[in-house]
Amino acid sequence: MRERQLNEFGFTLIELMAAIAIAAIVLTIAIPSFIETVKNNRLTVVANDFVTTVNIARSESVKRGQRVTICKSSDGATCIASGDWSQGWIVFNNPNNNAAVDGGSGEAIIRLHSAFQQGITIIGSTVALASRFSYLPNGTISNVGSISICDDRVGNFGKNIIFVTTGRARTTSGNAC
Numbered sequence: 001m002r003e004r005q006l007n008e009f010g011f012t013l014i015e016l017m018a019a020i021a022i023a024a025i026v027l028t029i030a031i032p033s034f035i036e037t038v039k040n041n042r043l044t045v046v047a048n049d050f051v052t053t054v055n056i057a058r059s060e061s062v063k064r065g066q067r068v069t070i071c072k073s074s075d076g077a078t079c080i081a082s083g084d085w086s087q088g089w090i091v092f093n094n095p096n097n098n099a100a101v102d103g104g105s106g107e108a109i110i111r112l113h114s115a116f117q118q119g120i121t122i123i124g125s126t127v128a129l130a131s132r133f134s135y136l137p138n139g140t141i142s143n144v145g146s147i148s149i150c151d152d153r154v155g156n157f158g159k160n161i162i163f164v165t166t167g168r169a170r171t172t173s174g175n176a177c
Helices: 013-064 127-131
Strands: 066-072 087-094 107-115 123-124 130-133 147-150 157-163 169-175
Touching: 013 087, 013 130, 013 147, 013 157, 107 169, 123 127, 123 169, 127 147, 127 169, 130 147
Parallel strands: none
Antiparallel strands: 066 087, 066 130, 087 107, 123 147, 147 157, 157 169
16 A cells, blocks of 8 residues: 655745845845836926927917917916926917917917926026927927926936927937936
8 A cells, every 4th residue: 555645835934034035135126226217217208298298389380370389387377487397388379479378369378287296307408498488480499409307316317308490309318407
């Protein structure tokens, strides 16, 4: 007669402690890298949102045959001069170039973007790009320069949106802040 052999499956306490120690080491190395990736993706999203707004403003200026302005706005209705672009912005047709939405003169908000979460800073490189800029009816831009998008990390890493006289905007990564 054969004896029956019992097979027991499982981990010993030492094997379990070794597995937990290895997992802790891997997580200690991976979490900072993951946080960095999340922050990089957040900057990319903000840059893409801004470039999308710029492209809409440019196409609307050509389509309407009017000046279209992009300006900082904290309330989604009026332009402001204080603060940075991270508090939000609006796009509106602005044929009289007064940087104000005049509802009675046929000006209307085309697009608005609300504020970003804390830790994001969006700053124009020139006085002209600090609070507003416009696209002319032929699709060119009124001011050239760049807008820098930064987060709360130490160092100079960020995104730049560079504007040229033709009105096109391109995004670069690197020393932006």
